Amino acid sequence: MTEPHVALSPAVSDEVRQTTCYMCACRCGINVHLRAGRVSYIEGNRDHPVNKGVLCAKGASGIMQITAPSRLQHPLKRVGPRGSGAFEPISWDEALSLAVAWMQPLRETAPEKLAFFTGRDQSQSLTGWWAQAFGTPNYAAHGGFCSVNMAAAGIYTIGGAFWEFGQPDWDRTKLFVLFGVAEDHDSNPIKIGLGKLKARGARVVGVNPIRTGYNAIADDWYGITPGTDGLMILSLIHCLFAAGKLDLAYLARFTNAPLLVNAADGPEKGLLLRNAEGQPIVIDRRSGAPAPWDGAGVEPDLGATWQGCRTVFQHMAERYLAPEYAPEAVAARCGISAPRIRALAAELARVAFDEAIEIAEPWTDFRGIRHQKMTGRPVSFHAMRGISAHSNGFQTARALHLLQIILGSVEVPGGYRLKPPYPKPVEAHGVPHFAAHPGTPLPGPVLGYVREPAHLALKPDGTPARIDKAFTWENPFSAHGLMHMVISNAHAGDPYPIDTLFLYMANMAWNSSMNTGRVMEMLTDTRADGEYVIPHIIYSDAYASEMVAYADLILPDTTYLERHDCISLLDRPISEPDAAGDSIRWPVIEPDREVRGFQSVLLDLGARLGLPGMVNDAGSPKFSDYADYIVHHQRRPGVGPLIGWRGADGAQEGRGDPNPAQLARYIENGGFYQAHVPAEAVFYKPWNAAYQAWAVKTGFQDTPQPYLFNIWSEPMRRFQLAAEGHGPAQPPEHLRAQVAEAMDPLPIWYPPFGEETATAYPLHALTQRPMDMYHSWGAQNAWLRQIRGRNFLYLPTKVWAKHGFAAGDYARVTSPSGEIVVPVAHMAALNEHTVWTWNAIGKRRAAWALDADAHEAKEGFLLNHLISELLPAKGDGHRWSNSDPVTGQAAWFDLRVKIERVGPRDHAEPAFAPIPRVVPKGGARA
Ligand code: SF4
Incomplete structure (x- = not known):
């Protein structure tokens, strides 16, 4: 008898x-x-260059994104009441x-009556440009x-951020702190x-109220109380100042620490002193006299008056x-002992200064000073949403950058490194443009970086120019807009109806909205x-999310394997610290x-709208589709x-x-494509003449733009001065105190609202x-649902015991605005004061083509x-x-x-009525 032939390793593909x-x-x-x-x-x-072959569960499950039953099938027009799902x-x-x-x-009469907001959009340089053209x-x-x-x-x-815009020097960091x-x-x-850190025996410290994910492999975990990260960071800074463990040379050369601050009462108080040419000045140690900050050979004096x-x-x-920042003063509030x-402060100092590293790579700074080596402080940090989504998040993130700076650990070997086109100072970004005129594009990009009250998006009568009230005295630096305010403001007609x-x-009808x-x-x-x-809601998505039922017109998008996209240097590219990449x-x-x-549809709409x-010139579409746009x-x-491959013969870069x-x-x-940073330019980028020249050559900027880190x-x-009564533009009375406190030019901490x-x-x-899971997308993915189809509210031991909870229980959870x-x-x-859950697991019944149960x-x-x-009413009329x-x-x-114990049951509340299906049952690709 012959053995049957079994193909043990059939080809997975052709x-x-x-x-x-x-x-x-x-x-x-x-x-x-x-295959076929x-x-x-x-x-x-x-x-x-990004993943080197590594895939996460989401990436490996991508095949289920293209077979998902929830994929929208064709354009839909609402024929029943909104929310009924009748299309x-x-x-x-x-x-x-x-x-x-x-x-x-709208474009011909009042372009601002179109509100165009995008969610997990990976093409913001296109969508922003389109909005600007619409006006x-x-x-x-x-x-x-x-x-x-x-x-x-x-x-x-x-001049750059955490997130994917920078990363620790994974190959050289010896101490990594994750917030x-x-x-x-x-x-x-x-x-x-x-993995690299662990392989080298580097220390990993997690600062997070919750020890999951990356924090689970940390060598040490600081289970901080939410909203107090900034306070603990300022306490670390206090300790480093008290111990004299500061990188003084770095502070003097590369930051605005040695710049002089105007002390004279009046409208200039607290601004940087400038010379007749308008350049901020330092005292040059060589002469003891004032000198422009970037003068040739200048050696700024940190201690000058x-x-x-x-x-x-x-x-x-x-x-x-x-003393308010001493560890003993902040410990109870942070939930971390003094x-x-x-x-932690001592460990940061020891590694940064006693274990400093050197690279024998000569380089020249913007003052023309030649350095024979690069000195590294092998301490790095990374942070994301956890410290950001608080009402003190901006100042907390500033405080963390200050901690990095005083250790001299940004843009140096072993520290935190930015990815081209960053670093880029705030002055290199545009200001917001907002004055709408019928039939006219805006003169510049809609979003930008405000640098003084005159840049606020206010109409001549002082009312907000934007529906979300971004760039107003309530939130002057709202560089990404306030998507979460759009629907409530539009509903209230405040500042105007759209x-x-x-x-x-x-997904504004579900997990992308508060309330x-x-x-x-x-x-x-x-x-x-x-x-x-x-009056009108147009929605584009690839899947039957909760939001679909609330739109009047659905423009169905493709999945990511069926489309052209561009991960661009104009937007959020795939750069590495040593290479620009797209x-x-x-x-x-x-x-x-x-x-x-969607991007092709947007260009089509743009052409139809002219x-x-x-x-x-003749009015015909300039681009046949998004691919054509990407190239031309x-x-x-x-x-x-x-x-990559620019120029008629494809030989040019940038x-x-x-x-x-x-x-x-x-x-x-x-x-x-990757454009590699020259060896002399890979560190000290904001101050490195070789990097600045490369950035010009590659097209990130048109001239060298060296700059100092803005500690002050x-x-x-300038906003604080306005709140103090200076200048023609001043905040309304009820916001004066808030602006004065929140816009402190040095990082501060205040309790979350x-x-x-x-x-x-x-x-x-x-x-x-x-x-x-990525936002809510994983929910319709049959494989990912196996990993995480349920969520619980996780309770710390003390709370669990105090309320007598047992496995299988439910809890009633009440906030000032809901239950x-x-x-x-x-x-x-x-x-011990924190409860938490996984986000976006919960779904509206029958949304995403899931079974209603x-x-x-x-x-x-x-x-x-x-x-x-909105916060609970304070009784002040606002x-x-x-x-x-x-x-x-x-x-x-x-x-x-x-919270209170409810006991065992089988369903969560609130429970909304199922959304009628807008996609056929089944729905897998043929
Ligand atoms: S989901 Fe993100 S991390 Fe995972 S494979 Fe895709 S791009 Fe990479």
Whole structure:
């Protein structure tokens, strides 16, 4: 008898196409295996600079994104009441004509009546440019809900941010401290980096109320009380000042610590002293005389005084040596003992200064001084949403940057390194543009970085120019807009009514809104004449999310394997500290439904509306689709979305004419391009003459722009001066005190807003995002649902015991603005005043094509129902925003609750009615 032949290792594919993953902001390279034209398998691309072959659960499960039953099938027009889910399929031509019929009159009369907001948008350089061309100031992505505190604090302080804009020097760091990082963003690079640290025996310290994910492998864990990170950081700074453990040479050369601060009473007080040419001045140690900060050979003196004015450094010493920042003074509030704070400060100092490293690489700084080596402080930090989504998040993120700076550990070997096109000072970013005129584009980008009160988005009568009230006295530095305020402001007609709300990938009827139930009511509310308060809602997404039922017109997007995309240096690229990088997606499979890539649809709409830049002189469409735009659009002469293979022959990098073969070259190269930073330029980038020259050559900037780290923030001081009564533009009376406190030019800490409710609501409540879910997307992914189809409210031991909870119990959780009933579980590795859950597991019944009784719908829940966009009334006649007073970031980590035991049951509350299906049952790709 012969043995049967069994193919033990059949070929998984007959073709491999390389593109870029979508399910988080890492944008890993992937090999998509196809068998007979169908996707059979996805693996990591080992040659890709971001992930080097590593894939996370989401990336590996991408095949389930393209077979999901929840995929929208064709354009839909609402035919029943909003929220009923009653739609009829329509053609693309009808859908686009309808959208134009709503938008065209707005553009011709009042462009601001179109509000265009995007969620998990990875093409903001296009969507922002489109809004600018339309002429509406009402544009932003979801950063105001996510991490604008982190992004803005970084830009205003060091010219770059945490997030995916920089990373620790994984190869040289000896001590790594991680603050408030969730695992859903940048997850593969951080995992690879942590693996390197562990392999080298480097120390990892986690600072997070919750010990999950990365914190679970930390060598030491600081289970800090939410909202007090900034206080502990300032206490670490206090210890380092007291011990004299500061990198004085770094502070003197590369930061504004030696700059002189005007001490004269009046409208200039607290601004930096300037010479007749307007340059900030330092005292040069060589001469003892004032000199411009960037003068040739200047050696700034940190300790100088001149004409009664002190340096920034002296202001720092005075503030941070104050007893209020001593570990003993902050320990109880932070939930971290004073000896542990002192121990961490000592460890930071020891590693930074006693274990300093040197690289024998000569370089020249912007003052023309030649350095023979690069000195590294092998201490690095990383931080994300956990410290950002508080009402003191901006100043907390600033404080963390200050800690990095005094240790001399930014842009040095072993420290935190920024990725090109960062670092880039705040002055290199534009200011917001907001003055809408009929039929006219805005003169510049909608979003930007405010540097003085004159830049605020206010109308001549002082009212907000934007529907979300971004860039106003309530939140002057709202660089990412305030998406979380759009629907409530539009519903209230405050500051003005809008006509059309155009949303892309923003699940505002569910987990992308605070106060979710109320938002659903606002979306369906009608005026006295029976019309909806928000007359038109257009929504684009690839999947049948909760938001779909609340729109009037659905423009169905493709999945990420069916589209072109551009991960651009104009936006959020895939750079590494040693190389600028960008990448593409391309349709490795063709859609099997009547769907179109949103970016192509946007360009089509732009052409139909005749928007400048999107039509030729004769009025015909300038771009056939997004792929055509990626190749041929030029933001500045020679500078387009992609830096690789530019010029007619594809030989140019960074700058060059469009190359029709550019996308083909990217595909040949695995979907990405890297421009390597020269060896002399890889560290000290803001001050390194070689880096500045390379940045000009590669097209990031048109001239060298060396700058100093802004420990003392002049833009903030200008707002404080206004609050003190100086200048023509001043805050309204009820905001004067808030502006004066929050806009302190040196990092401060103040308690998160809402602390007055602490007695009645003694627990902090947080949401974490798991590394196997990206926002709400994972829920329709059959594989990822197996990993995390349920969520619990995790309770610390003390709370669990105090209330007598047992396995299987539910709890009633109440905040000042709502109540939910949810399943609970015990967790010991948790700050004792904190409860938490995984975000976005809970789903509206029957949304995402899930069964109405799926775990996610029946037992899953959101904390969003407990969070309001407004704080509880203070009795002063004003409703104060539940957001950071500098940036307007939604303060959803400030949530306070109380809980009581309910006992065993089988469903969570609130439970909303199922959403009728808008996709056919089944729905897998043919
Ligand atoms: S970390 Fe995971 S989800 Fe994010 S891009 Fe990489 S593979 Fe995709």
